[in-house]
Amino acid sequence: MLRALMYILPIALTIYAFIDCLNTPEDEARHLPKVAWVFIILLFWIVGPVVWLAAGKARRAPAGGRTPGEWRRSHRTEWVAPDDNPEFLKSLREENEKDESLLKDWEADLRRREEELKRRERDDDGTGKGDEGPKRP
Helix, strand or coil: CHHHHHHHHHHHHHHHHHHHHHHCCHHHECCCCHHHHHHHHHHCCCHHHHHHHHHHECCCCCHHHCCHHHHHHHCCCCCCCHHHCHHHHHHHHHHHHHHHHHHHHHHHHHHHHHHHHHHHHHHHHHHCCCCCCCCCC
């Protein structure tokens, strides 16, 4: 039984540290990038997991006696959905205003061109400036 524990304990410790490292956000990994910690945990069986648990992760005490999960949920710094994010909504409004402005410019240009074409047709029909002379019905 003691022999089995000698093998099971390091494997369990390695698995726990490996999963903990993978679930840790990149900005909470201290001293080294997360990828380096994964290699250290997997290559150095006993020392790697112990070092990860001792120094690799920024650990915080629960605020007000709450669990870390409750603390993260109550102090969320990122937006859950885009429609809750004021910056995203502002960017949509600005993009919509740009599109409306562009559409108005295109409509004004189209009206100008249509007027210009009508003027040319009137000039060609009424004055006889064309090559064939005045047009007959």
